[in-house]
Amino acid sequence: MSKLLEGKDKMSYVINVNRLKNRLENNQGNTVIVDVRFQLDDPDAGRKMYLESHLPGAVYMDLNKDLSERAEKHGGKHPLPDMDMFAAKVGKIGIDHDTSVVIYDQENDMFAARLWWLLHYLGHKKVYVLEGGYEGWIMDGNEVTDEIPALESKAFEPDISGGQIADIEEVKEKLEDRSATLIDSRAKERYLGKVEPLYIKAGHIPGAKNYFWKDVFTAKGSWKKEKELQEHFTSLPKDDEIIVSCGSGISACPNVLALKMAGYRNVKLYPGSFSDWISYEENVVETREE
Missing domain, CATH: 3.40.250.10 (Rhodanese-like domain)
Incomplete structure (x- = not known):
């Protein structure tokens, strides 16, 4: 069991602000924070918000460019991304199967869960959604930054098991x-x-x-x-x-x-x-x- 989830609710896929803050302050390391804020009616809004301010060390992933691919005639409005390309992107931002990943949205929204699902689909187990998202972090009095982090690229190998998708x-x-x-x-x-x-x-x-x-x-x-x-x-x-x-x-x-x-x-x-x-x-x- 990851130390990230030490406490009463060990079956949860959600981490609260205090646990993330303690992890960062204690320099436990091997944690990547991903900002996935997005607006369906303004596709550039999420990235702009990230560039203005984000959680310390957070990297941005975009719903349209990273978490889905361009729709063809069929497949829906947000088809799943090519999994080899997605796995390469995941590795590029410093994630392998030993990395704990914390994902946040503006609040508790749907885009964080989308990345949570994609990483679980690829066989990654240490993936958590931040309770309250960016707003929850701010309301708790924590600092944000506009500094873009330098991340060490890693090799992420997909480990996809069946029974997770229905066409x-x-x-x-x-x-x-x-x-x-x-x-x-x-x-x-x-x-x-x-x-x-x-x-x-x-x-x-x-x-x-x-x-x-x-x-x-x-x-x-x-x-x-x-x-x-x-x-x-x-x-x-x-x-x-x-x-x-x-x-x-x-x-x-x-x-x-x-x-x-x-x-x-x-x-x-x-x-x-x-x-x-x-x-x-x-x-x-x-x-x-x-």
């Missing part, structure tokens, strides 16, 4: 034979097709159940604990396979993280999600609650 054919097959439960992580009004700010079709994949990704947080915006998450997902049998989707495979990731914190092991991400589903004209959408 559109698997989603169709398992919905038809009811061998898996599909989750839609978007807001209820988008799930029901009442509003749709991003895509030409509104609604959800037929058969999907709605679990809004922000519901894994408390009313104060912090990550729910294990027992709270177990209650949140109580209608989902732990022995069942869960496939998690959203609009383009980003906001699904907090649900994946939360499901794993709640003890679910058979959890897959549908990276293309609704944006991939509707890229096939023959696929229908549903607007009723399921």
Whole structure:
């Protein structure tokens, strides 16, 4: 067990500000901090915020340029990056399998969970999301900097195991034979097709159940604990396979993280999600609650 998670909640993938601060102050080393702040309506905003100020030693990774690749006709709005190229980038910023990685967003947002999922997909175990993100660090009275760190490049070797991704054919097959439960992580009004700010079709994949990704947080915006998450997902049998989707495979990731914190092991991400589903004209959408 990593010293990063010493304390009561050792099953968590979330680290609080004090633990990160203590680790940095005690110079425990071998920790890389990654800033993934991003705005979907302003793709350059996150990098600009990083250049203005960030946690000491943090390096920036961009949703569009690093954590996904350019979309083709199919595959969704934010397809997964080429994994060999992504692994090379991970190594270049100083990460290998012995490195502890702490990822932060503006607050508790979806982009940190996306990088968390990508690193777990590549077999990296020591990956944690910072509770409260950049704002949580600032509110605790900690310093930030505009200094760009010099990082030592390392060799990161992917160790991908199966059973972590579902493509559109698997989603169709398992919905038809009811061998898996599909989750839609978007807001209820988008799930029901009442509003749709991003895509030409509104609604959800037929058969999907709605679990809004922000519901894994408390009313104060912090990550729910294990027992709270177990209650949140109580209608989902732990022995069942869960496939998690959203609009383009980003906001699904907090649900994946939360499901794993709640003890679910058979959890897959549908990276293309609704944006991939509707890229096939023959696929229908549903607007009723399921």
